[in-house]
Amino acid sequence: MIKSFSKLKKQNKEEFRIPKTTQDMIPVDTVYKDGIFKIGNRYTKSYRFLDINYAIASKEEKTGLFLDYGDLLNSFDSSVMVKITVNNHKIDLHKFKEDILIPFKEDGLDEYRKEYNEMLLDKLKESDDIVQEKYLTLTVFKNNVEEARNYFSRIGTELSSHFAKLGSGCIELNLEERLKILHDFYRSDESEFNFDMKDNMRKGHSFKDLICPLAPEFKHKYFKLDNKYGRVLYLSNYPRFIKDSIVSELCNLNKNMMYSMDLISIPTDEAVKEIERKLLGVNTNITNWQRRQNANNNFSAVIPYDMEMQREECKEFLDDLTIRDQRMMLCNITIVHLADSKEELDNDTELLKSVARKFMCDLSILYFSSRQLDGLCTVLPIGLNRLNIIRTLLTESASVFIPFRAQEIADKGGIWYGQNAITNNPIFCNKECLQNPNAFVLGVPGSGKSFLTKEEIEFIIMRTDDDILICDPENEYSNIIRKFGGEVIEISAGSKDHINAMDMKDGYGDSGDPVRDKSQFIMSLIEQVSRKGIDDLERSIIDRCVRETYMEFERPTLKTLRAKLLEQQEKEAKALALKLEIFTDGSLDVFAHETNVDVDNRIVSYNIFKLGKQLKTMGLLVITDAMINRVNENFIKGKKTHIFIDEFHVVFENEQSAAFFNSAWRQFRKRDAYPTGITQNVEYLLDSVEASTMLSNSEFVVMLNQAYQDREKLGRLLNISDEQMSYITNAQSGCGLIKYGGILVPFVNKMPKGLLYDLNTTKPSDRK
Structure with a gap:
């Protein structure tokens, strides 16, 4: 027996108790405000880590991520028990409506709000209304909570560093967040969870009262939580080789479920001694077998295949430990899933088993009610492991169960930009959450630039009281601006409108x-x-x-x-x-007279469609200067301004106007304005030093279908891999990539036909 594991197993041993109440199902003894749980002599803490775009990464990037994830697993010493959890849970529909849907205002636009809200709810149904969150739970054995707190404080910094290398992030969970995970699982039909620690202490109530199931029943091969049926399974058979997509496929089930992987790291010196002992045993068996063959005068007998393979595997394992910087790990994988009926539960179990068989693995059911309860306590991100089921793996073997799949964007109060092309989940972007709100929309003619921009403008008009300024060189926005009560300023030679x-x-x-x-x-x-x-x-x-x-x-x-x-x-x-x-x-x-139009309207569109080529660049400069005036005025009032400038490349055709516009872009950002540049001529934009700098420094970039030369330049500028580039190559209208801060997400934006679609479409066939 390995000494460190033997010690850990002894510390982890619990006194057997039969639960007498539903509260006893939850093995946590004490909770602390900073999110630490005390269970016997253990202290546990959970962290939520963000997903990364592993599914669409290039082969080289996947290799780098795989090795970095292995470094993360290697960073844990033998005194800590690690649990990696993937939690699938239903979207809180009440909270979704509160955060995303647009409230009615009785201002004549409610018919559009109603259609927009219905569209969002329909898109949510298409996405299976499942949210996937990922947690890392650490369990340590300390004498008191202060020692545990110091340990978690130190290791939290290391975790942040490791996840940053992966392109992810690590967020420490507080007490309410950890309890909500358990509440949402045990009481999946209840959306409300409000926990006030001081109020509970004052009343003498237990925190378990708020999260425990009301009427649990544990059977031979399943359990029942109120009106939900559940089952715990464990991975019982591992193949010699396995693909790195196994976790993402197992967790792709559209159900409330959790996947957990428990890991215990073994010190290298003890692991080497253990493997040397096993290798010595294998060699002894081979020597004894040869001696028996020689005694029977069979001097040419070949060593049996199974013995030879055992010896080779032990040698390879030993080389991995001593030469390739691998760690020996003890692993246990468990899955729990919930269903509305026993028949549905059985069907889901068979589906999970079939996915496992696809990867040459076996998922087995935990028999007996007590084992189902132990399995449930093990799979939840509490920090326990009550199952004496372990499999020895090397770091690389454990890293194959990589929990990453695809990044999601779901900001509170965000604007709908479509659905994630990988997960089919809705994308909600809120530029306020970014380091800067500068944005670009890029794409060839017909790729859906103006349609997507109109969607954003309509959302801002319907949901907020912010001001909107538009420079419209192609007369594409006048229709919706007039429909929503805005001011369209016609600027052309001989026009009665003057700026x-x-x-x-x-x-x-x-x-x-x-x-x-x-x-x-x-x-x-x-x-x-x-x-x-x-x-x-x-x-x-x-x-x-x-x-x-x-x-x-x-x-x-x-x-x-x-x-x-x-x-x-x-x-x-x-x-x-x-x-x-x-x-x-x-x-x-046209620009030499005093202003005679309503430039104070909340929504202003400067229509320069008839301005003519000679005046177009000059018109863009004058309009931009007028926008600066409005932005400064709003900034003093504490009001946000959204700016949309089409044909953005025109202002960079000479050095002086490019310098002015570059300065204007900085002013917009500093004065709580949200500028968006829209262009189809990306190559011309990238030929300008100022424009390419503005583009690379913009945190929000929507890339629709791109021409070949534009794709190449964008790929180099924004570090887009070949796999990601496929989403902007020969892409359908409304499909492409969104650069949101440091992440790239492929999206599909398809608005159903209706009032908003009729307003936004520019297709001649739709107009007819």
């Missing part, structure tokens, strides 16, 4: 000198007029005239600025005034 390019509100710019920032904007504007650009002398003249104009006039226009240029003595000033003439007194004077 004053010289407007400047309080707090303008980000340098602390509003006039200097406005001067920079005017330079960008005039540069659009001149094909050769402007030199340093002309910049000095412009800066001087802009400052003098704002000193003399409270609300100047471009006409005022041109008049100021004509007053200057330099011939360059006269040349600049001549360049501006067509934009102040000529046919392209």
